Amino acid sequence: MIVDSYRFLPRTFRPLYEGRGPFPGEEDPVWKPFAKRLSESRIALLTSAGLYLKESQPPFDLDGERARPEWGDPSWRSIPAGAEARELGVAHLHINDADILADPEIALPMRLLEQLAGEGLVGGAVANHVAVMGFQDRALNDWRQTTAPQIAAHLREQGADALVLAPA
Amino acid sequence: MMPALAEERRAPRIVGVEFPFGHAFGMPRDRAMQRRVLELALRVLAGAAGFGTRVDLDVEWPVPIREAYRAWQPKEPSPIVKKMLEARATS
Numbered sequence: 001m002i003v004d005s006y007r008f009l010p011r012t013f014r015p016l017y018e019g020r021g022p023f024p025g026e027e028d029p030v031w032k033p034f035a036k037r038l039s040e041s042r043i044a045l046l047t048s049a050g051l052y053l054k055e056s057q058p059p060f061d062l063d064g065e066r067a068r069p070e071w072g073d074p075s076w077r078s079i080p081a082g083a084e085a086r087e088l089g090v091a092h093l094h095i096n097d098a099d100i101l102a103d104p105e106i107a108l109p110m111r112l113l114e115q116l117a118g119e120g121l122v123g124g125a126v127a128n129h130v131a132v133m134g135f136q137d138r139a140l141n142d143w144r145q146t147t148a149p150q151i152a153a154h155l156r157e158q159g160a161d162a163l164v165l166a167p168a
Numbered sequence: 169m170m171p172a173l174a175e176e177r178r179a180p181r182i183v184g185v186e187f188p189f190g191h192a193f194g195m196p197r198d199r200a201m202q203r204r205v206l207e208l209a210l211r212v213l214a215g216a217a218g219f220g221t222r223v224d225l226d227v228e229w230p231v232p233i234r235e236a237y238r239a240w241q242p243k244e245p246s247p248i249v250k251k252m253l254e255a256r257a258t259s
Contacts, residue, residue, distance in 0.1 A: 001226040003184035005172035008237055017170065022178045029219035031180050038214040049190065069247035093246040095190035096239060103196035109206050112199070122210060135246065164209050165179075166192040167169060 023140070036161055037123075044126040044160040046151070048134030049100055049107035049168035050092030052077045059091035060133040066093075072135035074142035076151055078128040081110045094135050095168055107168060126158035134168050171222055181216045183209045184224035188240035194227075201227065 006014050034041075050060050061073040079088075085104050090097035100107045113125045130151055136143060155163060169192065171184030185205060187194060194201035205225060212223050229236055245253060 001186075001224055003171055003186045003224040005170040005184070007186055007233070008169070008188040008240060017173050019176070020173075021176055026178055028178075029180070030178060031219040034214045034216070038210060041214075043210070047192070049192075066247050069251045093242060094249075096242050097190070099196045100190055105199075105202055106191050106193050106196055109193050109202055112193075112202055112206055116203075116206070116210070121207070135248070162213055164206075164213065167174075168190050168192065 034162065039120055040123045041161040042124045042126060042159050043113060043117075043122050044129055044155055044158060044163045045108055045110065045113060045166065046130040046132065046163055047108040047166045047168060048132050049095070049097075049166075050090050050133035051079055051088050051100075051104065051108060051131035052091060053079065053083060053087055054089040055087065059089055062091055062093055065135070071137050073133050074136060074147045075132075076147055077131045078154060079108065079110070079131050080128055081114065081125055083110070092133055092135070092168065100168075107166060123161075126155070126160050128154070128158060130154065130163075171224065175220065175222060178220075180219050180221075181212050182220075182222040183212050184222060185227070186224075187229055188236045190240050195230065 006018070009017070052059050057077050060075065065072055073091075085101070088101070088104050090100050105111055108129060108131065110125070110129055113122070116122050117124045132147070132151075169185060169187055169189060171182050174182045183205070185192065185194075193205045204227065208223060208225055212221060231239070244250075
């Protein structure tokens with residue numbers, strides 16, 4: 001089965017995504033072989049579903065996006081692997097968040113990853129995964145200069161061997 | 169969900185799923201489906217032979233397309249979509 005990338009996208013949006021090619025300056029392949037065994041590797045997850053901890057973290061800045069529709073909050077949140085569904089909020093204006101709130105594993109499968117670690121498929125999971133909000137301005141300057149380096153530093157601190165990126 | 173876009177943006181390893189937006193790992197509370205996605209992602213992570221490896225998951229979304237298409241969308245249009253719709257209406 002070949003996945004139809006545009007099956008769930010409104011037809012009029014397709015030209016906004018199709019055939020755009022790489023970002024300028026990002027044409028070259030990025031590749032690093034995965035040298036370790038999966039069963040000895042610590043894995044991190046990143047979701048772009050806009051998850052945050054309701055009690056201790058601010059939601060992503062949706063008012064800012066409403067004021068400037070072409071801008072999206074470029075900050076990120078550290079999500080503890082043991083966070084319960086009831087502790088998580090979703091701040092994302094581009095998706096219906098009902099299913100994610102009912103079962104955050106569909107965006108950030110932290111419990112499942114722990115289970116796979118328990119079964120020995122992976123060596124382990126980081127203590128703190130990562131959440132961002134996926135709608136971003138086209139230039140991505142904040143991402144390049146601040147967000148991505150901060151997330152990379154966080155992943156190094158967590159001892160992550162690899163990151164699974166999950167778009168929302 | 170949009171593996172063609174991931175290829176264009178030069179992602180090194182890609183798993184394609186034909187799921188509605190907001191559901192990268194599948195249906196709520198369907199642990200078997202979620203496990204199939206995450207296991208495939210981990211196997212592609214560790215086993216891909218080179219840049220641009222893409223493996224699509226052979227799982228059909230178990231909700232009729234019209235219903236699923238409506239269900240993933242926010243209750244009101246996002247600010248950028250609203251702006252586009254307003255611009256289209258005035259042009």
